[in-house]
Amino acid sequence: MRHLPHNTHTGLSRLGRYTVGRRKRLTGVMLLAAVSAAAPVAGWVIVGDAIDNGIKAENLTRLTADVVLYIAIGATAWIIGTTTWLMLAGIGQQIVLDLRRDLFEHLTSLSLRYFSQQKAGWIIARLTSDVDALSDVLNQGLTTLVVNSMTLVAAIIGLFVLDWRLGVVALIILPPGIVVTRWFQTTSHVAFADVRTRIAAVTAQLAESVSGMAVVQAFSRERAFQSEFAELNEANRVSNVYAQRLSSFFFPAIEFLGAIATVGVIFAGAKMIDSGSLEIGTLIAAMGMLQLIFQPLQELSELYGQVQAASAAMTKISTVLDAEQDITDREGAPEIGRIAGHLKLDNVVFAYGDEPVIHGISIDVPEGGCVALVGESGGGKSTTAKLIARFYDPLEGSVTIDGIDLRDIQLRSLRRQLGVVLQDPFLFSGTIADNIRFGRPEATDEEVAAAAHAIGVDRVTARFEGGLDHVVREGGSGLSAGERQLISIARALLADPRILILDEATSNIDRPSEILIEQAFDTLLRGRTSVIIAHRLATVRRADEILVIEKGYVTQRGNEAALLAEEGPFRRLAETVHGLPARDVA
Amino acid sequence: MQDVDPPDLTLWPTLRYLYPLWREQWRLVTLGLVCALAFTGLSLAIPILIQRTIDDAIDGGDTSLLLPYLGLILVIAALRFAFNFTRRYSTARIGIAVEARLRGMMYDAYLRFPRAFYDRHATGEVISRATNDIYPVRYFIGWGVVQAIQSVMMLVGAAIVLISVDAQLTLIAALAMPPIALLTYVFAHRVHPISRVVQAKKGNLTEATDEAVIGIEMVQAFGREDDVRSRFGDRAEAVRAETMRQAGIEARFLPGLIFLPSLAIAAVLYFGGKDAIAGTLTIGQFTLFITLLLQLVWPLEALGWIINLGQRATAAASRSFAWLGSIKALPEPVEPKHLPEGPLTIRLENVHFSYGVGSEVLSGVDLDLAPGEIVAVCGATGAGKSSLLNLLPRFYDPTHGRVLVGGIDSRDLGLAELRGSVALVTQKPVLFSVLLRDNLLSGRPDADWADVLAACEAAGVAAFVDGLPNGYDTLIGERGVNLSGGQRQRVALARALVARSRVIVLDDPMSAVDTETERHLVETLRPAVAGRTVLISGQRLSTILVADRAVVLKDGRIVENGLPQDLIRLGGAFTDLFGDEALAA
Incomplete structure (x- = not known):
């Protein structure tokens, strides 16, 4: 935990002000997302019911009703999902647009003093790559975040509502799950930051060589540049391999934990069925819901790195937004009128x-x-x-x-x-x-x-x-x-x-x-x-x-x-x- | 003039280039495929074991089987974990290795590519071929190929398992599955062009940002902030609109991808449920159907992605390989001749030159420089001065005629030897983002520091170096200190002097230097270049006066040749260029 940067909140909290006036739409879209997240959970409840009250009870009417309901819920989730996706993208992009405009307006009103102190390339990067990093998170990231965390919550609630004892059993993998996830967040944050630095160095060297190729060739410095580049390229490769090793470990690990939870739930469920306090359909529904818990967990972990990058970007953007306008109009200053020229x-x-x-x-x-x-x-x-x-x-x-x-x-x-x-x-x-x-x-x-x-x-x-x-x-x-x-x-x-x-x-x-x-x-x-x-x-x-x-x-x-x-x-x-x-x- | 913008390769030649890169990684590929096979088998075994647990231990009531079954599942899950990790890690490494190899190949090629190539292609394009354009190749070769094979294995495996359980039900359930792959493919196919448009719109936005930041003084001086803001705002809105168009397609397709498997499950629920009631299907088998169908969603989606990724990867690779395969470095002689010792002569014989497009720039230039002579090339903007000077280090070859250095045709010399002997200083010189010291040494890394200091004194670097934060150890460039145009020119001049080349080509080297400094340079430069043959061009008379002799270039030919003093009196082309300046004195 202590390796994690603490500015996640401060970096992104500035974005909060851009939600003003959009709170109603945001609340609405959250509600919709909650509904569509509940759909797969409801789906498994229906499967459980179909087994217990349809198949086991040999009741074809009940089975047919369950199937119709299942399709209806799927279709509803489809429509709501589409709406949610569009609304979230709309809100996110509107925020990005506002931020871009604000940033640009503020920038163009800064005095030459600012432009003489900051390198042009640095300023431009704030308006381009940094805003893009934010845009990525707000675009796909926001949808992933909302839908997956809603699904996660809905599946956990669903599991406990279905049978709280099975829910408790499933929780056995929670402590190791949290430990692994934390470990991955911490190490991968550092690893992927390193990857970004390395590839930036590669690109910088490329850019410099290409724009200075006349000099490189004029002085026959090709070999020196080649070995310098090979070094950077290799460093980038090594850094990438390390980062990939982490995620190659993490996702199978979560999958493995899921298998342990499934085995635990089956074991407990079998005992309860044996004692007559559980129907088999409920057990199968519970196993389905476990899948709904683990899939979002993986996607959310991937999102974490993106959020980190966006937060770092927002912090840098803030330095531009906070730059002082030192040449401003005095309150109520009049226009000068037509200048005579003295x-x-x-x-x-x-x-x-x-x-x-x-x-x-x-x-x-x-x-x-x-x-x-x-x-x-x-x-x-x-x-x-x-x-x-x-x-x-x-x-x-x-x-x-x-x-x-x-x-x-x-x-x-x-x-x-x-x-x-x-x-x-x-x-x-x-x-x-x-x-x-x-x-x-x-x-x-x-x-x-x-x-x-x-x-x-x-x-x-x-x-x-x-x-x-x-x-x-x-x-x-x-x-x-x-x-x-x-x-x-x-x-x-x-x-x-x-x-x-x-x-x-x-x-x-x-x-x-x-x-x-x-x-x-x-x-x-x-x-x-x-x-x-x-x-x-x-x-x-x-x-x-x-x-x-x-x-x-x-x-x-x-x-x-x-x-x-x-x-x-x-x-x-x-x-x-x-x-x-x-x-x-x- | 050779072709420096070859057409993209077609599919097969591209694959012929790509295949050896892939084959280089054959150990990892084999490992990945073996693990993929094991992973698939184990992934199918778990649902089957769960089915047996349900049917035999739970529904069947034989509780003694419960623990062995569950124990076996745990063991298989642990094995699957190991195989899955190895497969992911090895395939990721394939991609990363291929990426690094391909990038290295591109960079090496860039170092060899002739000037004409860089005249033709924008810097951004050249860079992105070796960075962003490689990513599809990386993910396709690394992840895509093995994942595609694994997807097919999983589909075949699941089909075998399900058919052996209930062929009819498999057929019904399978109806909804192929559309998943198709839908994913169509989605990727539709969304990809839009994401390119989004990138292009972002490019426009970056351009507006660049202009506003670099041209801020103009913007503010004319009070046009609102105009650039609305221009920027319009472009930002265009980015938003395109991103929303992309989101529209995502919104139409992606939730649908979740709905399709729901249909398959509904089919199993209904028809399988009826079978179960009729007693021809067990509860465990029923569950197996649902589990496996859900397990197939991702492999199917992956196939759709991979097909699209493969198209993008081959498209990107076809462009890169077209460059690697078709663009040749300047031809070098098989048996290069060597330059004579001592100061060198320069001779241009009936030199014609054109850039391939447009009219001829030089049409028959004859010019002789004695060893150690300093000759100035004058002419109006666009007269061809820079083109002429660029022939000496052989950045280009003349389209007709010869350039002789030390009496030897420059094409018969080794490129390294020629360029080691000819130093070029341009009007807008490029310095590297390293220490000032290393910039000065880049022409001759083993130069004596005393020589460097002497060169800096002569080139006027010494005059401003004390004002830099760390003197000669100051970092230059975007991440360090930005030198002014005049300072950069002086560093480039010193760099050329340090290189100790026997021929120095100076292309308007003092245009950005203020007049006082220029006067100083003109005085110190002559002794500093003693014994070297120098060709210099310039816009100001003061620069020209450093030379022993001046020639005037007009309409691609040399029209005047003589001492500056004589040329002034002549009242011809030279007087047109500099007359007022001289007469004002």
Whole structure:
């Protein structure tokens, strides 16, 4: 017992809240299950009656009545069984659906801080494999659990009602039965957990080799990988063999205990028949009921492992559900209304953990103005941009738009007026048009086409048969970085944002594509306030003010000409930007 | 270009592959079958003994027979326990062993498969062929085959026993039994396609999850949380709907499977009861009929399952074996030539290349690299730079023309020797989920640590390694520290330097490195690769400037060739690519 994890209850108890509002249906289905579980028990009672009062009494009418009743009960159990199965599945799947939606909604409302702390793969596993484990239990497991435990209870009650003395005799195998079952639960829980770990390791190694096959083959590391894999594969085999040995022992053992109980019941029954206190039909019915006790016991034991896995899954799911939403709307926060575009950062300090990464940055961009942030990576440029989009709140100081602190307005109303273009633009699966429409789903086809044309996406799509309706998959594979970037810029344009944030939007792109994108910026920036983070001078040049950000401080600010004129970090950066340090090319 | 997507094998070739795997386990198979036979016999003996107990000792009144009969039942039950355990354990081991063998074969094959294979097949598909797809094979070969034989033994045995008791009653009772197997089979047949649909719908849901998690910044930046939620919600609802469709079929079939044996028992109850009243059937025999009929339900159900499982197993195996049988590794020479000592030359002669589908990527490339020379390959996105570079470590063979390394056609060299001499660094390099130290050493595990440190210094790894929690002993990847794109590129660069290959191929190796670091790298890289022949591609002029000479790739051919400085002045393709950048200075 002490090897058993104690979180079974706490893990699954959270599911209890999802039964609220479904309690009536659950109670109803339990009653139905109880009725259908009682059917096979009643069947054996009828067989007993047919023997004693039909055959032994040589009463054909009674026998016929018993047969009709037997079929009627079987048919009723069939219909009720079907209904129970459907209802339970319906309730279970509804719960899974609610849980999935809740989990996803909560997840999408968490701040970037959460996503930067947790690995994407970990989060995705919570929403997929963990919920699936729960779904399995709620789907087949719930039915197995309810029907089998009801059958078990009904058979035990039936046995005692039939003849309590036989019931007591049958109980002799209860103590060893409990011991064996407990032993199996404990050891198999550990064994099957081990199997899961081992197969996960095998799969992980496979996944890594397959995605890194180019490197494995390039370095001729096949043999090392082969032996590493062989080791994991063998460990998985050994672990499986052990787990199978346990269940190979358990189920025959329960069968054996059943045989002992049967022998005990026959022995006691024979004595009672001899003394005239028992009819032979009752004895045969009692033997039948013993079978009804042992079969559910086996199925329930198999279910136990599933429940354990589901409970572990629920515990992990809970860590996501319990993650704190640190960027939320203040109670009754108003919408910001149409943004004019006066952006101001006032002495902003920010830290991801304990150490501040932004040390009192102040920026003032007038309506329609453009500010550029330059500096080495890791200096705090992107963090500053994220503070403007309120992905984080400043530790000290404030970020205001049109004089309103971002913490005082509805987040959604702010973000709907922002346009963000990132270095590695993310495309969702769907058509290119869907991706452009992402920022403003209600846009008409004409508006999408216009935005695509203004940015030059139509030149990209010309090579596809479907044009803008070309379907992109898996994060935009099949499109070059430059092409994806153009689409993400068209997306920002169509959203018609009041404030634009371009975070190294052109760093990853060949020069001809970049020229296209630079031209697209002319269209995009017109009449909007913008914050540009860039490496290239050509991109930075268009800004009204350039800020050099180093190690969380603004170390230099001014327009391009002024900054180039003075000795300082900008000049050094400008040299690197062109990749022409000492050597004079032209 | 060889076929890397062969059609699935048909049934017989599949079985021809599967049979030797099964035969390898012949000891366990024999043991399982012997135990199955013994188990069947003993399982039939117990109800017969109970019948005798009822008829002779209880109903017949000869109580002295009671204890011997019951004692015998206990002994038989104990024996049955032993045989049952051995049968289950041995058959399970057959399946597990076959699973492990097949997976090992798949993995070994994966290591040999050419690049073209991985271009064609999604990672998920390749992985599931060696994991989930094997399970039907495991359960069919392990459990299915022996259980099917045991089921047939049980059916035949029970039929013999019952017919010897009362042939007519057996015939009547048996009427309801074959439909059990049929119903199970039809059920499995109907439910299986739906469960595939459920899996596919779950795949869609996973995709929606992936996108939302990876693209969360976009979602939140545009305030589109409600849209992705409703998209996710719709897909979750689709999963629910399909699962319910599956439950609908289960609900229609499974309770029915309990009802059918009830009909058989009702028949025994009525006709057997009449016989018993007439005195032609004893109470014990009557009970024997009911007990044995119930005992036959599972073997019959099992037959239905196994037939379906067998179909799934052969379907899964037919795909795996098609891969194992038809996809060949790159052909290696029977008598490989060897590379000369010292720095190597590289020569491409009239190289044409296409990926098999679509137009030709390279159409007649001629290129010469002197030993120790650094040459940059430039060109717009999609010009064929990566395709060209991938020919050097022989990830692909040219469709026409030759690639010569050290003056020898790369196809005449042993693959291990060639790849041991050519190191490739890609734009999105793959690092393994092991310690940083082991990643660096993966090209040459016995490298001197001082060499590794020098390589890390030159490749800019040393600059960030102190910031990692455990320095060089930091675990990299999903379970450890996620390095940034630029850091990964630098590790890959160091890894290539450590490998001490005489040819280094760098495919846009600094695209994700920030400019300051890139400048540093450009300075340290040249001395670090001294004496090695280097082919490098890049999008930025700063990367190109590391080279002695640059060539421009356009429309599958080399259109310009010369010093970067000269090419800029030329005002041609090179100037189109980098002109602004240079002029801005």
